[in-house]
Amino acid sequence: MNNETPVSQPLYGLLHTDVGGIDALAELALDMRSSWNHATDQVWRQLDPSLWDLTRNPWVVLQTVSREKLRDALADAAFRRNVDALVQARRAAAEAPAWFQQAHPQAPLNSVAYFSMEFMLSEALPIYSGGLGNVAGDQLKAAGDLGVPVIGVGLLYQQGYFRQLIDPDGAQQALYPYNDPGQLPVTPLRRPDGEWLRLKLDLPGHPIWLRAWQVRVGRVRLYLLDSNDAANYPPYRGITSELYGGGPDQRLMQELILGIGGWRLLAALGIEPQVCHLNEGHAALAVLERARHFMQATGQPFEAALAVTRAGNLFTTHTAVAAGFDRFAPAQVEHHLGGYARTQLGISLHELLALGRRHPDDAAEPFNMAYLAIRGSGAVNGVSRLHGEVSRRLFAPLFPRWPVDEVPVGHVTNGVHMPTWDSAAADDLWTRACGKDRWLGPTEALEQDIQSVSDADLWRFRTAASTALIDYARARAARQLAAAGAPQEEVEGAGHSCDCHTLTLGFARRFATYKRPNLLLHDPERLLRLLTNPQRPVQLIMAGKAHPADQAGQALIQQWIHFTRRPEARARVIFLSDYDMHVAGHLVQGVDVWLNTPRRPWEASGTSGMKVLVNGGLNLSELDGWWAEAYTPEVGWALGDGREHDDDPARDALEAEALYDLLEREVIPAFYSRDAQGIPTAWVARMRESMARLAPRFSSNRAVREYTERYYLPAASAYRARSADQGKIGADLVDWRHALDQEWAALRFGEVRVETDDERHVFEAQVYLDELDPDAVRVELYANGVSGTAPECVEMIRSRQLVGAANGYAYRAEVPAARPAADYTARLLPHRDGVAIPLEAAHVLWQR
Numbered sequence: 012m013n014n015e016t017p018v019s020q021p022l023y024g025l026l027h028t029d030v031g032g033i034d035a036l037a038e039l040a041l042d043m044r045s046s047w048n049h050a051t052d053q054v055w056r057q058l059d060p061s062l063w064d065l066t067r068n069p070w071v072v073l074q075t076v077s078r079e080k081l082r083d084a085l086a087d088a089a090f091r092r093n094v095d096a097l098v099q100a101r102r103a104a105a106e107a108p109a110w111f112q113q114a115h116p117q118a119p120l121n122s123v124a125y126f127s128m129e130f131m132l133s134e135a136l137p138i139y140s141g142g143l144g145n146v147a148g149d150q151l152k153a154a155g156d157l158g159v160p161v162i163g164v165g166l167l168y169q170q171g172y173f174r175q176l177i178d179p180d181g182a183q184q185a186l187y188p189y190n191d192p193g194q195l196p197v198t199p200l201r202r203p204d205g206e207w208l209r210l211k212l213d214l215p216g217h218p219i220w221l222r223a224w225q226v227r228v229g230r231v232r233l234y235l236l237d238s239n240d241a242a243n244y245p246p247y248r249g250i251t252s253e254l255y256g257g258g259p260d261q262r263l264m265q266e267l268i269l270g271i272g273g274w275r276l277l278a279a280l281g282i283e284p285q286v287c288h289l290n291e292g293h294a295a296l297a298v299l300e301r302a303r304h305f306m307q308a309t310g311q312p313f314e315a316a317l318a319v320t321r322a323g324n325l326f327t328t329h330t331a332v333a334a335g336f337d338r339f340a341p342a343q344v345e346h347h348l349g350g351y352a353r354t355q356l357g358i359s360l361h362e363l364l365a366l367g368r369r370h371p372d373d374a375a376e377p378f379n380m381a382y383l384a385i386r387g388s389g390a391v392n393g394v395s396r397l398h399g400e401v402s403r404r405l406f407a408p409l410f411p412r413w414p415v416d417e418v419p420v421g422h423v424t425n426g427v428h429m430p431t432w433d434s435a436a437a438d439d440l441w442t443r444a445c446g447k448d449r450w451l452g453p454t455e456a457l458e459q460d461i462q463s464v465s466d467a468d469l470w471r472f473r474t475a476a477s478t479a480l481i482d483y484a485r486a487r488a489a490r491q492l493a494a495a496g497a498p499q500e501e502v503e504g505a506g507h508s509c510d511c512h513t514l515t516l517g518f519a520r521r522f523a524t525y526k527r528p529n530l531l532l533h534d535p536e537r538l539l540r541l542l543t544n545p546q547r548p549v550q551l552i553m554a555g556k557a558h559p560a561d562q563a564g565q566a567l568i569q570q571w572i573h574f575t576r577r578p579e580a581r582a583r584v585i586f587l588s589d590y591d592m593h594v595a596g597h598l599v600q601g602v603d604v605w606l607n608t609p610r611r612p613w614e615a616s617g618t619s620g621m622k623v624l625v626n627g628g629l630n631l632s633e634l635d636g637w638w639a640e641a642y643t644p645e646v647g648w649a650l651g652d653g654r655e656h657d658d659d660p661a662r663d664a665l666e667a668e669a670l671y672d673l674l675e676r677e678v679i680p681a682f683y684s685r686d687a688q689g690i691p692t693a694w695v696a697r698m699r700e701s702m703a704r705l706a707p708r709f710s711s712n713r714a715v716r717e718y719t720e721r722y723y724l725p726a727a728s729a730y731r732a733r734s735a736d737q738g739k740i741g742a743d744l745v746d747w748r749h750a751l752d753q754e755w756a757a758l759r760f761g762e763v764r765v766e767t768d769d770e771r772h773v774f775e776a777q778v779y780l781d782e783l784d785p786d787a788v789r790v791e792l793y794a795n796g797v798s799g800t801a802p803e804c805v806e807m808i809r810s811r812q813l814v815g816a817a818n819g820y821a822y823r824a825e826v827p828a829a830r831p832a833a834d835y836t837a838r839l840l841p842h843r844d845g846v847a848i849p850l851e852a853a854h855v856l857w858q859r
């Protein structure tokens with residue numbers, strides 16, 4: 012089926028014009044590739060320079076520019092040639108074999124559906140809030156670069172996430188400008204006959220119609236659903252209005268549209284992804300709908316269908332605290348999904364709720380979307396090494412009696428899409444050192460290549476970046492103050508604040524209390540002394556929004572605004588309102604040091620600090636999230652002792668002092684110690700190490716290759732194997748699990764004997780399996796790891812049947828006698844080829 016929207020019949024007829032070449036422009040304008048490949052910028056700048064600078068939205072420029080201007084531009088042979096060349100380049104890039112095709116030519120993987128509540132691709136498409144959308148957007152872009160066949164699935168919000176205004180009192184006001192779909196780089200998704208693809212879902216009382224849209228992101232596509240269809244019951248039209256807005260009902264309905272609607276959309280397009288990647292638990296209902304489609308195709312009951320399809324699902328968790336999981340009241344689930352469970356899945360409400368509960372029979376326990384995602388996936392991962400550990404602790408209750416190390420959550424550390432976040436000058440510098448295609452394949456050689464850039468070149472590049480940021484921040488701050496009605500001298504003052512020779516610290520993030528955005532304000536007088544030191548001054552450029560319901564976060568913003576208004580601080584601190592991708596881009600390209608002060612271990616990964624790497628900025632951060640694995644003294648600075656202290660105010664005070672000390676004793680002196688050419692050589696050495704060692708490692712290129720090789724390819728094979736034979740393997744697996752459930756309580760260990768000689772312990776364990784097939788289990792010797800090493804697990808081999816016992820056996824194993832025999836314990840686990848233990852069967856019996 013051809014899902015192309017012919018651009019010659021665009022939305023709202025806005026380009027109904029006879030001007031030749033318009034299709035080519037529309038093709039360029041509708042590809043989000045322009046958010047990282049800046050080859051087309053000049054086209055839009057030429058058509059309308061000021062609108063382009065304000066919106067960075069090619070589609071808006073194209074629709075707004077007059078027909079005369081378009082005609083004149085396209086009549087110019089040079090312009091036309093340029094446009095045609097850009098279109099050719101775009102198509103060539105979309106079709107060239109990429110890393111995936113070269114590295115995995117015979118791979119059984121032809122599509123991965125990537126579900127996410129938000130995608131941060133460009134400020135032209137404001138359907139994101141922050142870090143989660145950043146990860147989704149950057150991974151989609153990198154998947155395109157690498158040729159990994161990913162399809163994005165998300166929601167199109169009429170208002171998206173709120174926009175921020177700071178009022179004259181320094182208080183945050185939340186605004187909700189309307190996202191006119193006609194001005195967004197999205198097109199209606201049409202059937203081959205031109206009909207707009209609409210899907211119908213059953214909600215209580217009324218059906219809901221969903222409209223489908225598509226976004227091009229280089230060679231990848233993103234499909235979006237929205238509920239603002241004229242045919243809908245009015246309250247349902249607004250379900251997809253706000254991102255993370257409204258109450259729990261709205262959230263559940265959004266998640267229903269995303270998960271169930273999203274999978275149905277793929278089916279309507281004839282797409283059958285082998286792998287479904289859930290970016291956070293929001294999308295977990297997709298696992299139900301995927302199973303339902305398998306039921307329909309094979310006639311299997313729900314449980315067997317889920318056992319088959321989960322092998323192809325991957326759940327990525329981004330939450331570092333249990334309170335961060337989406338949980339819904341049982342009555343809400345009953346209201347919105349009870350009918351779906353009974354009539355579509357053929358299961359009871361109780362069975363559905365059990366999938367989202369720790370204790371299925373606890374009627375008061377809410378429905379946890381992360382639990383559903385775990386029960387519906389074949390693999391689970393966190394987003395940094397530390398977050399993997401934290402997640403194993405968080406999900407340990409689902410795996411009772413399992414050592415926390417064996418809770419089945421791995422990790423893939425996030426990365427960012429370097430071509431999106433690098434400045435034009437950084438792009439030049441890297442291109443000269445590493446070539447144009449550096450982010451399109453393996454990046455392991457880049458470290459060597461970027462090392463070759465000279466101190467002088469690096470420093471020139473850095474000072475130009477500072478200047479550009481200061482110009483931008485001054486102008487934006489002045490406009491912001493003028494719009495808020497600030498006195499003229501304040502507006503003018505902002506136009507002259509900061510300067511390009513001063514050390515610039517950048518600090519921008521969601522103002523959530525766990526991020527401790529006010530740590531630096533702990534001792535305002537000490538901070539002022541730092542900022543205004545006459546020989547070695549420091550300046551601060553900040554931004555950040557707090558969720559409209561987060562009063563504490565908003566108070567922190569106000570605290571900062573009040574600080575920036577102190578006469579001594581004015582020339583040294585700029586707070587930019589309405590933090591978004593555009594502001595973030597300028598900040599990460601221009602700051603010398605990026606500060607991050609979360610409370611460990613709450614920052615699952617963090618990505619903003621990764622964006623400065625390619626631009627030669629350095630990180631000073633708490634040892635949390637990605638920085639806990641990235642930091643070494645050669646590449647930046649670390650805060651904290653690498654341990655957890657909860658929200659102890661004394662600890663915060665201690666870390667604030669440590670932050671000032673670090674700035675005073677190390678960061679500031681390093682920046683201002685210059686050689687005869689005026690170059691801070693120690694600083695530049697850090698820049699070089701940070702760029703070389705960290706930029707490739709914390710790129711989304713690396714993350715997507717890791718997802719592909721460690722998760723997508725195995726998941727595709729596992730799903731293929733399980734779905735063979737109309738799902739028979741799934742049905743057998745369910746029988747096996749039922750047998751385990753039934754028999755487990757009756758299993759027991761008899762005597763466990765050990766004989767030790769000089770070199771070995773020889774263990775023999777007696778195991779009584781009651782009615783259970785011995786092939787359904789395995790027996791292991793287990794010993795805890797010593798001083799940080801992994802635990803030891805040694806399989807015990809069934810050696811003989813026990814005399815006088817119908818289903819009792821002796822199992823034997825030998826281990827070196829280096830450790831005392833008492834370190835080892837025998838245990839009994841479920842076993843079945845190709846089945847993930849304990850993810851898919853968490854039974855375990857310990858000898859003691």
Ligand SMILES: *Cc1c(COP(=O)(O)O)cnc(C)c1O
Pocket residue numbers: 140141142145519520521590591592595596616617618619620622
């Ligand atoms: C990168 C980015 C984020 C994520 O930042 P963290 O500090 O990692 O949470 C949030 N918002 C915007 C606009 C960003 O560009």
